[in-house]
Amino acid sequence: MHSVDLNSDIGESFGSYKLGNDEEILKYVTAANVACGWHAGDPMVMDRVVRTAAERGIAIGAHPGYPDLMGFGRRPMVLSFGEAKNYVKYQIGALSAFTASYGTKIHHVAPHGAMGNMCQTDRQLSRAICEACYEIDPDIIIYYCAGAVLGEEAEKIGLRTACEIFADRAYEDDLSLRSRKLEGSMITDEDEAIRRCVRMIKEGKVTGYSGKELQIKGDTLCVHGDGPKAIAFVQKISEAFKQENIEIKAFR
Numbered sequence: 001m002h003s004v005d006l007n008s009d010i011g012e013s014f015g016s017y018k019l020g021n022d023e024e025i026l027k028y029v030t031a032a033n034v035a036c037g038w039h040a041g042d043p044m045v046m047d048r049v050v051r052t053a054a055e056r057g058i059a060i061g062a063h064p065g066y067p068d069l070m071g072f073g074r075r076p077m078v079l080s081f082g083e084a085k086n087y088v089k090y091q092i093g094a095l096s097a098f099t100a101s102y103g104t105k106i107h108h109v110a111p112h113g114a115m116g117n118m119c120q121t122d123r124q125l126s127r128a129i130c131e132a133c134y135e136i137d138p139d140i141i142i143y144y145c146a147g148a149v150l151g152e153e154a155e156k157i158g159l160r161t162a163c164e165i166f167a168d169r170a171y172e173d174d175l176s177l178r179s180r181k182l183e184g185s186m187i188t189d190e191d192e193a194i195r196r197c198v199r200m201i202k203e204g205k206v207t208g209y210s211g212k213e214l215q216i217k218g219d220t221l222c223v224h225g226d227g228p229k230a231i232a233f234v235q236k237i238s239e240a241f242k243q244e245n246i247e248i249k250a251f252r
Helices: 043-055 081-101 113-118 123-136 149-157 190-203 230-243
Strands: 002-010 031-035 059-063 141-145 160-166 205-207 213-215 220-224 246-248
Touching: 002 059, 002 190, 002 230, 031 043, 043 059, 043 081, 059 081, 081 123, 113 123, 123 141, 123 149, 141 149, 149 160, 160 190, 190 205, 190 220, 190 230, 190 246, 220 230, 230 246
Parallel strands: 002 031, 002 220, 002 246, 031 059, 141 160, 160 220
Antiparallel strands: 205 213
C-alpha cells in the first residue's frame, strides 16, 4: 500500500487580513507548515493554528520566509550566509515558543516562497537553512522540493528529509516549479490535480509543462492553503486516495 504525508501552508493571515481557511484545512492534512510572521502570519494566528494542530495530532512545521510582508515572501533577496542562517533560526524560535506552550515541538521545516525556490540550486542558502535547523534540533525534518539541492545539503549535515511534491503547481523539466508569473503555473482543475498526485505517488512520474515525462519522488504532498480551491483540493484528494489505496499519514 502506498502512503503519503499531506501538508498545507497555513497560518498566513495577519492583523485584519485573512488568507485561506486554516480551520477547514486542518481537518484533512497530517502536517501544517506554519508561517512565522515574516512573509505572513502574526502571534495571534500562530497561537491559534498551533493550538488546533496540536489538539488534532497534526505534525507542526515552521514555514520560514524572507522578511517581505508586502511581497508575501515571493521576491528573491540576496543574503549573506550568516543572515540566512539567523533569519531562519529566528523564525523557528518564534514558532517553537508556541509549540512548547502546547506540549509539542517543531516536526519539520519547509522554506517558503522565494526562499524555497532558491533552494532548488543555491547551495549556500540551503546549507545555511540546514545548519540553523541542526543547531536548534537535529531531529527536525527538512521538507524540500523535488530536485532541490536543499535535500542534498540536509542529508550531508545529518538531517532527515522528506521530498515534497505539489498538487496545484506545474513543473519545469528540471523539476523546479513553474514561475507564478508564467501561464500555466497553477493546476486549477481538481480532477487533473488528483490524477497527477496519484501518478506521482504510485508511479513516481509527472508530466512537466513542456510535456516531458519526469521522474519524481513524493514523501509529502502540499496543497497551498491560500489557494482559491484549497479546501476542494484536500477534500477530493482525501476521497480519491481512499479509492486508490493511498494512505495519508504524517511523515515520521
